[in-house]
Amino acid sequence: MKCLSCKSDTVVDGTTTFFASLPNCYVIIENVPCKKCSQCGEEYFSSSVMEKIEDILDKVEHIASKIFILDYHTAA
Template identity: 60%
Template sequence: MKCLLCKTGTMKESTATYFTQLENCYIIIEKVPCWKCEQCGETLYAASVMERIDDILEGLKKVASKIFIMDYTSAA
């Protein structure tokens, strides 16, 4: 599959670190399955992965402090 951003690179299965900010907290989720462009590094997540990340974030809103780092494979 060709990259949607650079249009020349090839998307390969990989893992990435997902970073987001909630109200008063930074969340880092490591080893998230994705498609990554070999040329420009653009990252795409499957809909099922994004749904799981949303579920993880909903749970973390109740318990997270300032910074929370977790491994996707242990939460999936």
């Protein structure tokens, strides 16, 4: 895979922290699998990972009060 930002061929598997701002809270999801450009740091998520993130955000939105931090592998 080529990086869409810098056009480098050095995109590798990695993990990242995903931040979301919902109407009633902030959500931080740690250890989210991604593809990461080793040159510029741009991160890419697969469609299956994005679907799981959306599911997590839908559930959290109804139970969180202000800030919610969770691990991707525990919640997915």
